[in-house]
Amino acid sequence: MGANVLRTPTSRCRLGVSRCNITPPVGIYHRMWGAALHDRSEGVHRPLTATAVAFAPLETSVDDLPRFLIALDHCLFRPREMREVLEQTCALSGIAESQVTFAFSHTHAAGFLNRRRTDFPGGELIPSYLELLPNRLAAACLTALATLQPATLTYATTTCGLGRNRDLWDESLGRYVCGLNPAGEVDQSLLVVRATDEHDQVLATLVNYGCHPTTLAWENRLISPDYVGAMREVIEQATRAPCAFLLSPCGDVGPTFGFTGDHQVADRNGRQLGYAALSALESMAPPGTDYHYLRAQPSGALIGVWEHRPHEESRRVETACFRAVQTALHLPYRTGLPTPDEVEDDLQALTEAETAALETGDEAALREVRARVERQRRLLERVESLPLRDDYPLPLGIWQLGDAFWITVEGEPYNLLQAELRRQFAPHPVIITTIANGSRCSYLPPREAYDKSLYQSEIAVLAPGCLEAVTAAIRSQLEQWRAERTV
Numbered sequence: 204m205g206a207n208v209l210r211t212p213t214s215r216c217r218l219g220v221s222r223c224n225i226t227p228p229v230g231i232y233h234r235m236w237g238a239a240l241h242d243r244s245e246g247v248h249r250p251l252t253a254t255a256v257a258f259a260p261l262e263t264s265v266d267d268l269p270r271f272l273i274a275l276d277h278c279l280f281r282p283r284e285m286r287e288v289l290e291q292t293c294a295l296s297g298i299a300e301s302q303v304t305f306a307f308s309h310t311h312a313a314g315f316l317n318r319r320r321t322d323f324p325g326g327e328l329i330p331s332y333l334e335l336l337p338n339r340l341a342a343a344c345l346t347a348l349a350t351l352q353p354a355t356l357t358y359a360t361t362t363c364g365l366g367r368n369r370d371l372w373d374e375s376l377g378r379y380v381c382g383l384n385p386a387g388e389v390d391q392s393l394l395v396v397r398a399t400d401e402h403d404q405v406l407a408t409l410v411n412y413g414c415h416p417t418t419l420a421w422e423n424r425l426i427s428p429d430y431v432g433a434m435r436e437v438i439e440q441a442t443r444a445p446c447a448f449l450l451s452p453c454g455d456v457g458p459t460f461g462f463t464g465d466h467q468v469a470d471r472n473g474r475q476l477g478y479a480a481l482s483a484l485e486s487m488a489p490p491g492t493d494y495h496y497l498r499a500q501p502s503g504a505l506i507g508v509w510e511h512r513p514h515e516e517s518r519r520v521e522t523a524c525f526r527a528v529q530t531a532l533h534l535p536y537r538t539g540l541p542t543p544d545e546v547e548d549d550l551q552a553l554t555e556a557e558t559a560a561l562e563t564g565d566e567a568a569l570r571e572v573r574a575r576v577e578r579q580r581r582l583l584e585r586v587e588s589l590p591l592r593d594d595y596p597l598p599l600g601i602w603q604l605g606d607a608f609w610i611t612v613e614g615e616p617y618n619l620l621q622a623e624l625r626r627q628f629a630p631h632p633v634i635i636t637t638i639a640n641g642s643r644c645s646y647l648p649p650r651e652a653y654d655k656s657l658y659q660s661e662i663a664v665l666a667p668g669c670l671e672a673v674t675a676a677i678r679s680q681l682e683q684w685r686a687e688r689t690v
Contacts, residue, residue, distance in 0.1 A: 207496035211357060211488040212632045213514070214605030215523040217269075218354035218398050219257040220407040221346035222445050223339045225275060226250040227314050227332050227426060232325035235278060235311045236421035237574030240566070243325035244314060248419075248427035248466045251276035251313055252435075254447040255343035256407060258604070259351055260525035269351065270527065270602070271298065271344055272611075272636070274306045274447040276428040277313045282588040284316055285641040288337055295341035296348075301529060303344070304600060304611050307638040309450050312419040312427035319584065354398045354406055355490040358607055358632040360625075363393045363479035365430070365472055366414030368618075369457035370657055378656035382462070389413075389456050390622035393476070394632055395483040396607075397442075399490045405444040410434065410480050411634045413453035413618055415461075418472050422464025430458065433473025434480070441481055449636040454617040454646050454659050493518065521688070522605035531596035532676050534644075535666040536589070537653075543587050550579040585664060588643050595665055597644055597673065601680050607632040608681050611639035616647040616670055617659075623674055628681055647673060 226247060233244035253275035260267045273292075280288060285305070293300045316333060320326040368387020373380045396409040416429035428435075431448045438446040458472050488494060492511040500506040514522065553576045560569040590596065600611035608631055610624070616637060624633045646659040647670040653660045 209494035209509075210606070210630070211493050212606045212630065213358070213491065213522040214356035214607050215261055215491075215519065216354060216356065216525055216604055217259040217261060217351045218356070218406060219347040219350035219352065220398075220445050220447075221255045221343040221350065223253050223343045224250055225253045225336060225339060227316075228328055229426070230325055231314050231328040231332065231426075232320050232323050233314045233424065233426070234323070234577070235313075235315050237577035238421040238570055240421075240570060240573070241424050242323055244426045245424040246426070248312070248425040248469070249432035251426065251428055253340055253343060254445050255340070255347040256409070256447055257344070257347040257351055261353060261523050267525075268299065268302050269348060271303045271347065272306050272447070272449070273303065273340060273344070274308065274449060275340075276308045276310055276431065277316065278309055278311050279307050279638050279642045280305075281317050281319075281584055282641060282643050283318060284333060287333065288340070289640065291337035292340045292344065295337055296344045298344055298348075304636070305640050306449050306611070306636045307641075308416060308428060308431045308448050309638055310416040310427065310429040310431060312416075312423050312425065312429055314426060317584070352406075353401055356604065356607070357397045357399070357487050357490050359395050359483040359487050360632065361393050361395070361479055361483040361486070362391045363412060363476050364391060365458055365475050366391055366412070366453060366456040367459045368455055369415070370455050370655075379658070381457075381658045383457070383459060387455075389618045390625065392621070392625060393479055393483065394451075394634055395480045396634070397484055397487055397490075403490050405442045407444050408438050408442055408446045408480070408484065409449060409634075410438070410446060410476070411449045411451050411636070412476060413451035413456050413621060414476075415453050415457040417457050418461045418463060418469040419466065420462040420464065423466070424464075425466065427466065427469065430469050430473035430476060433470040434477040435473075437474055437477025438480055438484075442484070449634065450638060451635045452616040452618050452620040452637050454615040454648060456618050491519075524603055524605055524688075526684070527600065527602040528680060530599050530601075532599055532673060533594040534597050534669045534672060535594055536664060537666045540586060540664060541582070543583060546579060546583040546586060550576065550583060553579055582662070585643070585645060585662070589664060595644055597669075598640065599673070599676065600639065601677060603684050607634060608684075610635045610677055612637055612673065613639050614642045614644040614647050615659075616673065617649055617652070619649055620647075620670060620674055624677060624681070627678065628685070631685070
């Protein structure tokens with residue numbers, strides 16, 4: 204295709220979508236923050252939802268099974284809960300587990316759905332919620348499957364200033380804290396996908412952006428999707444179709460204005476992202492077209508005239524490419540990981556200190572020791588759930604849908620992953636979804652971050668260099684597909 208053609212990034216496939224409400228009951232265990240002094244949720248800011256999106260090739264064979272992304276408003280599930288919900292959702296729907304990927308929005312205000320917390324206030328509501336959830340998710344998947352239809356996916360890339368670097372050096376402490384770093388650099392790119400039917404009606408919008416949903420923090424006592432809720436509202440009011448949020452790499456990215464209990468701030472953050480996404484939607488060409496130079500038109504100046512033209516057959520074939528690889532990248536553990544028994548011993552000592560602080564009524568001491576207890580509990584949950592082997596099998600999903608590459612990766616990679624891949628494979632859109640089916644491996648910081656006093660590197664379970672290995676593995680597959688495309 205010549206230089207006088209502006210391609211519209213496009214995928215052609217079959218797509219179906221369905222939405223369900225997954226808001227937990229008020230009063231459920233809610234303490235996601237170590238600094239929180241409450242345990243139970245006390246109300247609902249905005250409902251939580253799950254959006255099931257089914258993808259399938261236009262032309263199907265017996266081996267072409269649909270693939271499902273379930274975008275749901277929860278922080279993450281621990282391995283036991285993740286396994287239960289995945290298995291039960293698939294058993295109820297008849298869909299194979301290999302076809303399903305959970306994409307967590309990562310809101311820190313949804314509640315902490317961990318069966319180990321059933322003895323805590325509000326924890327008694329966790330089992331019944333987890334037992335009901337797969338029924339709703341399975342029904343959504345089956346509806347998405349039943350509504351599969353030919354669709355054109357159109358992509359646009361813009362930026363949004365919501366997310367900022369959150370690795371801040373505190374000179375007074377002589378260490379890094381997790382907070383707004385005005386001098387830090389991040390990739391603020393925002394990818395928006397519009398799915399339309401054969402009559403150019405919008406079926407769904409997908410928003411892929413990297414920013415921790417941590418607007419609402421320890422002072423918040425309401426169930427909330429954080430900024431994602433208001434973002435969806437803005438887009439769905441404009442498009443009259445479901446909007447699914449896919450969190451891209453943001454291990455070191457958080458909102459400029461965050462760590463608050465003010466729900467208006469969360470909604471403002473969401474509208475900021477929603478308006479940026481709407482701007483990208485308005486920039487898109489008509490579905491299934493490229494922009495061609497037509498002719499020179501004499502006027503006061505010699506004007507170059509362009510027009511949108513429907514894709515020719517070669518472009519239609521090219522944009523209908525649908526292939527996927529699901530693999531596990533074997534990565535080394537970091538040295539010096541504590542054993543579960545060692546963590547248990549430390550947790551016992553901290554729990555006794557918490558009891559003492561509670562008895563004295565010292566709120567400042569109580570807040571500090573509760574945070575340390577919570578951090579130790581989470582460390583225990585991480586090390587107990589790691590596979591008993593010499594390395595960690597990190598799941599990777601890599602798709603090609605027409606002009607675009609779609610990546611799903613477990614855990615919380617640093618923003619560098621998206622910056623590198625999007626730079627290297629432009630103009631191909633690269634959709635990256637993190638915390639895919641959970642986060643047993645925790646954070647994936649770059650190699651140099653391990654030498655700093657960063658929260659993310661302190662709790663990482665994988666060795667330095669693992670983020671670089673993940674980037675290289677994805678790059679290798681995408682380079683192979685790109686080379687095949689140009690032959």
